[in-house]
Amino acid sequence: MLKVNSINCGIVIDHITAGKGMKIFEKLKLADAEFPVVLLINVSSNKRGKKDIIKIENKIDLDLTMLGLIDPTLTINIIENDEIINKMQVSIPEEVQGLFKCKNPRCISNFDEYAVPKFELAHKNGKIRYRCSYCEELTSYSI
Amino acid sequence: MNLKGRHLIDPNDFSLEEFKQVFDLADKMVEYRDAFGSVCKGKILGTLFYEPSTRTRLSFESAMLRLGGTVLGFSDASTSSVSKGESIADTIRVLDTYADIVVMRHPKEGAPMLASEYSRVPVINGGDGGHQHPTQTLTDLLTIRRLKGSLDNLTVAFCGDLKFGRTVHSLVSTLARYNANKFVFISPAELKFPEHLKETLMEKHNIEIYETESLEEVINQVDILYMTRIQRERFFNEADYMRLKDSYILTRTKLVDAKPDMLVMHPLPRVNEIAYDVDDDQRAAYFKQAELGIYARMALMALQLGVDVNVEGK
Ligand SMILES: [Zn+2]
Numbered sequence: 001m002l003k004v005n006s007i008n009c010g011i012v013i014d015h016i017t018a019g020k021g022m023k024i025f026e027k028l029k030l031a032d033a034e035f036p037v038v039l040l041i042n043v044s045s046n047k048r049g050k051k052d053i054i055k056i057e058n059k060i061d062l063d064l065t066m067l068g069l070i071d072p073t074l075t076i077n078i079i080e081n082d083e084i085i086n087k088m089q090v091s092i093p094e095e096v097q098g099l100f101k102c103k104n105p106r107c108i109s110n111f112d113e114y115a116v117p118k119f120e121l122a123h124k125n126g127k128i129r130y131r132c133s134y135c136e137e138l139t140s141y142s143i
Numbered sequence: 144m145n146l147k148g149r150h151l152i153d154p155n156d157f158s159l160e161e162f163k164q165v166f167d168l169a170d171k172m173v174e175y176r177d178a179f180g181s182v183c184k185g186k187i188l189g190t191l192f193y194e195p196s197t198r199t200r201l202s203f204e205s206a207m208l209r210l211g212g213t214v215l216g217f218s219d220a221s222t223s224s225v226s227k228g229e230s231i232a233d234t235i236r237v238l239d240t241y242a243d244i245v246v247m248r249h250p251k252e253g254a255p256m257l258a259s260e261y262s263r264v265p266v267i268n269g270g271d272g273g274h275q276h277p278t279q280t281l282t283d284l285l286t287i288r289r290l291k292g293s294l295d296n297l298t299v300a301f302c303g304d305l306k307f308g309r310t311v312h313s314l315v316s317t318l319a320r321y322n323a324n325k326f327v328f329i330s331p332a333e334l335k336f337p338e339h340l341k342e343t344l345m346e347k348h349n350i351e352i353y354e355t356e357s358l359e360e361v362i363n364q365v366d367i368l369y370m371t372r373i374q375r376e377r378f379f380n381e382a383d384y385m386r387l388k389d390s391y392i393l394t395r396t397k398l399v400d401a402k403p404d405m406l407v408m409h410p411l412p413r414v415n416e417i418a419y420d421v422d423d424d425q426r427a428a429y430f431k432q433a434e435l436g437i438y439a440r441m442a443l444m445a446l447q448l449g450v451d452v453n454v455e456g457k
């Protein structure tokens with residue numbers, strides 16, 4: 001297996017569903033980073049066959065809502081002096097604002113910039129959908 | 144439970160107690176209408192109609208005039224000075240200085256809610272796209288309460304286009320909040336009551352729903368038959384439309400099997416879904432329903448404005 005040096009201070013986003021690493025890399029705007037960042041894709045994983053990993057050699061602010069929305073199974077490890085000092089789990093967010101748009105073409109939020117809908121998680125089992133606070137239509141998210 | 148200063152965007156904005164408050168006052172207004180002729184003296188209703196709806200607008204205007212208030216507004220945004228591209232948030236922050244209460248009709252869903260977030264005066268949703276039309280729901284409930292004496296323990300059938308009919312969606316969701324109401328949905332397969340709404344209702348209220356394509360099958364079992372329009376263009380093909388169109392038309396002949404005290408309701412305007420020969424049947428309630436719409440709106444606005452409704456003579 002490809003060897004990548006571990007980082008001694010920073011963040012490792014682990015257990016990313018294979019194929020979603022690139023999306024997260026983009027959303028965190030890591031291409032513009034001024035510090036070392038590694039994106040690993042299709043790494044073999046005991047649990048799930050394959051996974052993606054992102055290693056960031058810096059402490060940056062992570063939008064956990066956004067990460068949970070893209071991939072609720074990933075884990076976040078905060079590393080200091082070569083040790084994991086904090087492990088975080090994300091989850092499917094109950095409420096989301098500003099990360100995606102309402103899919104209803106008749107919704108005011110698609111015409112008026114003042115209308116920024118709050119999306120409430122509508123179905124926990126099975127399909128993940130969000131209910132728009134303005135039009136109440138369900139939107140299956142994609143960001 | 145004070146309705147003063149409150150918006151009405153969605154029927155869920157009001158509790159059942161608050162509905163009762165509106166209906167109790169509406170009942171008094173029906174009985175002693177003239178006594179309420181100046182309770183809103185000096186108050187101005189702003190009618191912001193971003194799309195024309197003469198019926199709804201006149202109903203609101205009449206209601207305010209009957210309370211002694213005045214009205215101003217526009218009835219079609221394209222011919223009015225409301226500029227295209229201006230945010231509703233900006234528009235309402237100017238217009239709320241011109242009026243004491245506002246009714247907004249808008250083709251975009253959620254527009255009245257956006258207005259309510261920036262308005263200093265109560266905003267009433269007068270219909271937003273295919274979404275909500277809460278004063279129609281108030282009207283429907285008032286009609287049922289007056290003519291059936293209760294909003295509980297009813298079997299209510301909805302017939303026609305149940306997929307796109309916001310009137311139906313609002314009324315079903317609201318009746319589900321009362322006790323032990325049962326619902327019968329009569330529609331062609333293409334125009335069935337939306338699955339996601341059904342799920343939400345069943346989750347929240349544990350209600351009984353029966354679905355069928357045949358009006359004749361169920362007409363003898365229901366307390367209220369709520370008819371809606373079926374538009375030709377909603378059908379996938381002409382053959383289906385031709386095959387089904389007569390099944391969703393109520394005629395005097397079909398009424399023979401119905402309970403003698405059943406109510407036939409319709410939000411109006413009708414096209415052909417209720418034959419004219421039904422009009423003088425005692426069960427036809429749709430013109431009464433339209434009339435009660437004025438009283439529902441009068442009571443609502445008086446309470447939102449917080450005017451003194453303890454008039455003499457009542
Ligand atoms: Zn929306």
